[in-house]
Amino acid sequence: QVQLVESGGGLVQPGDSLRLSCAASGRTFSTYSMGWFRQAPGREREFVAAISWRGGTTYYADSVKGRFTSSRDNAKNTVYLQMNSLKPEDTAVYYCAATTVVLTVLANLYNYWGQGTHVTVSS
Secondary structure, eight states: OOOEEEEOOEEEOTTOOEEEEEEEOSTTGGGSEEEEEEEOTTSOOEEEEEEOTTSSOEEEOTTTTTTEEEEEEGGGTEEEEEEOSOOGGGOEEEEEEEESSTTOOOGGGOOEEOOOEEEEEOO
16 A cells, blocks of 8 residues: 655746655555656646656656656655746646556556645746
């Protein structure tokens, strides 16, 4: 069992940066690949980024590639999403999730989800 808690969201202006954190409980955190998803108002949840269990491999949605970076610190049971050059269209609730499948973009293959953290990008 893994419990996930996101933090770091907030209101920022276009072009600003934010770093989201996802703290996990459980001793098996390092065996899970982790993903980030987001859901904007009135839209379906979409894949943002994924990181392998050791952090050596990452994968990003085209919409965030070059602006977002995911990393993890298994000693701290935490995964991060560094978001730079934020745009209004990045406004959404951001979720982290854990999966035993390596680097999948499919939400239904993630076993555990956090409660989400709100990110609003507005001038």
